[in-house]
Every structure is written in C-alpha cells, then in structure tokens.
Ligand code: SF4
C-alpha cells in the first residue's frame with residue numbers, strides 16, 4: 001500500500017521527515033534479495049551512485065554473511081523488535097514480508113516500506129530527483145474499434161467521449177509531465193486503442209527524441225485487431241516499446257486469432273519486444289443497484305476500502321495527475337461530477353500555488369490525496385490482492401457499431 005494513503009497532511013509530512021532523516025543518515029536496511037534490486041538498476045544510473053544500505057536481511061540462511069552491492073546479508077532474527085531500524089522490502093512477495101515484520105512489532109510505512117515507495121523517497125531526499133515506481137498512463141484517445149461490455153476504461157459508456165486528442169494537447173501534457181518528473185519506472189499510452197490514434201507517429205517521435213531516457217519500461221497495450229503500418233512499427237522499435245497484445249481469442253470476434261498472429265509476426269520480424277497477454281477479467285464498477293454501494297457510503301468503511309485498494313495505474317490528462325486511473329475513467333463516463341478528491345494534482349497550477357511543488361508531486365506518488373469525498377471509490381470495488389473482484393466474460397461485445405479496423 002502506498003505509504004501516505006489515507007493520512008492527513010500533518011501525519012504525511014511527519015512520516016516523510018522520519019524517512020528523510022534515515023535516508024540522509026544512511027541508516028536504512030533492505031529485506032530480501034529478489035530481482036527488484038536489479039530491476040531498479042536504471043535508478044543507479046540516474047543518480048550516478050549506489051545507495052548505501054546498512055545491510056540486507058534475508059530468510060535464506062545460506063546467504064547470511066555474504067555481501068550484495070557492498071552490503072552484508074543478515075538473518076532476520078537480528079532485526080530489533082519495536083522498529084529501531086527503517087527497512088525497505090525488496091521481495092516480490094511483499095505481503096509475506098509484511099506479515100513477518102508485523103509479527104515482530106514493526107509498523108508498515110513507519111518502520112518498513114515497499115521498494116517502490118523507497119525509490120521515490122531515496123531519489124527525492126538524496127538527489128532532489130522525482131522518481132515514480134507506478135505505471136504512468138498518458139492519454140491519447142478514448143476511441144476503440146471494439147465495444148466490450150466490461151471495458152476496463154468504460155469507453156462504451158462514456159457520456160461525452162472526446163475522441164482522438166489533438167497532437168498539441170498530448171505534446172503539452174508530455175512536456176509538463178516530463179519536465180516535472182525525472183524518471184518513471186513504467187509508462188504507457190491510454191485509454192483507448194493506441195493503433196487507432198492518427199497522431200501516433202508524431203507522439204512516438206517525441207518519445208524517441210525527448211523522453212525515452214526518463215522511462216524504465218515503456219509499453220503499449222493493444223486489443224490485437226490492428227497491424228499498424230511499417231513506419232509506426234519502426235518507430236515502436238526505435239522507442240524500445242514493449243507491445244502487450246490482449247488475447248481475446250475466447251471472445252466471439254471474427255478472425256481474432258489471425259489478426260493477433262499477423263500483428264505478432266510483424267512485431268517479431270522487427271525484433272520488437274511483445275507479449276500476448278491472457279489475463280482474467282473482472283469488473284470494478286459498482287452500479288446504482290449494487291448492494292455494496294450501501295456499505296461504501298459509510299465514511300469509515302469507505303476509507304478502509306480506499307486504504308486496502310492498490311491500483312498502480314496513474315493517469316495524466318490535461319495537466320492533471322490522477323493518482324488512480326479509475327478516478328479519471330469514472331469522471332470521463334459522467335458517473336462522477338464536480339470536484340473530487342481524486343481529481344488529481346494540477347501540474348499547471350503547482351508553480352503558482354504550492355511552496356514546494358516537487359514535494360506535492362512526491363506526496364501524490366506515495367498515495368497522499370486531499371481527504372474528503374472519496375467519490376470515485378464509492379463507485380469502485382477497488383484493486384489489489386485483498387480486494388474481492390467480480391469475474392466477467394472477456395471482451396464480450398455489446399451490440400452496436402465498433403469502428404472498422406485500420407488507423
Ligand atoms: S478492446 Fe475492449 S476493453 Fe480494450 S479499450 Fe477497447 S473496448 Fe475497452
């Protein structure tokens with residue numbers, strides 16, 4: 001769970017100041033030797049330095065006494081109970097380590113945090129850089145050539161779809177985003193089908209020429225129905241973008257398997273990294289007659305629901321940073337109206353209104369938001385390991401027109 005989620009502003013600032021002291025005082029330990037240490041290698045390049053962990057705890061006793069990145073590997077039994085040390089958890093199975101450390105009396109966020117949160121804090125306090133470990137989505141279009149009943153982006157139910165955004169609007173957003181933030185671990189295009197976007201070639205030029213070095217992993221998700229023209233594919237390769245093709249072969253879509261095969265072959269020929277992704281589908285939206293809606297209207301239950309939820313997808317649109325992509329989506333469908341506390345941080349306004357705009361952005365990355373309505377969460381089942389989901393048929397098409405194939 002992002003460390004500042006659900007906290008008041010004074011509580012959030014106090015927690016940040018504790019971690020600032022630990023980072024500047026080189027008194028942070030690691031836990032677990034998962035691949036995450038190596039996944040975040042670009043951060044070392046960004047900062048032109050190694051971080052100085054005091055040691056790394058690990059459950060594997062065969063490693064105790066060895067060193068990694070200059071740090072000694074220690075048995076977890078030597079962790080002092082009561083939270084004397086600040087620990088960053090590298091393990092992929094964060095929940096298991098959380099259980100282990102909590103049993104020793106350590107408090108999540110105060111005494112230990114996830115690696116994603118740690119890197120944001122580390123880059124900020126040690127190097128005055130802004131780093132996001134979340135997935136940053138840049139909105140290109142809300143059009144799609146399919147019409148899925150349970151579309152995660154709710155495109156078929158958008159009350160006032162904007163269509164393809166003008167290139168200048170996307171360009172301005174990217175400039176604002178990348179001028180404020182030094183590094184994103186993950187970046188993607190959203191929210192509709194990117195291969196329908198008519199200005200994709202120009203956006204890819206921008207990515208290649210200006211912003212690619214500020215992103216660890218750039219990817220785009222497609223429904224696999226369109227094989228773009230050669231010049232687009234060449235630019236995708238130049239940008240080192242991974243293409244995730246959703247496998248909708250279970251859905252009743254004419255010629256879907258052949259279309260996916262054609263796209264896969266074109267990507268493969270150009271040595272473009274791609275994956276055919278087959279994920280289960282679930283519904284997040286709570287409709288007007290859903291019994292869960294009553295539960296979510298209780299302020300305490302709602303806050304708990306928000307705190308339990310972890311949606312790693314953030315969204316940037318028209319100068320606003322949305323810490324949760326669903327809050328953007330629900331607004332776009334018209335299900336939310338007026339101001340909401342998940343409306344996002346206005347990057348355009350920061351320089352005029354905030355004393356320390358970089359701190360505001362960091363706090364948003366770490367889950368802080370203005371408390372109040374939690375309006376988007378009243379509509380949403382949430383996401384994350386502890387959140388029950390409702391399975392739905394994959395890519396089931398609504399009747400009505402979908403756009404024809406092609407760009
Ligand atoms: S393919 Fe389906 S789920 Fe994906 S954006 Fe299009 S309509 Fe939504």
Ligand code: SF4
Nearest residue numbers: 309324376377380382
């Ligand atoms: S809107 Fe949904 S996904 Fe977003 S924070 Fe609230 S519960 Fe989580």
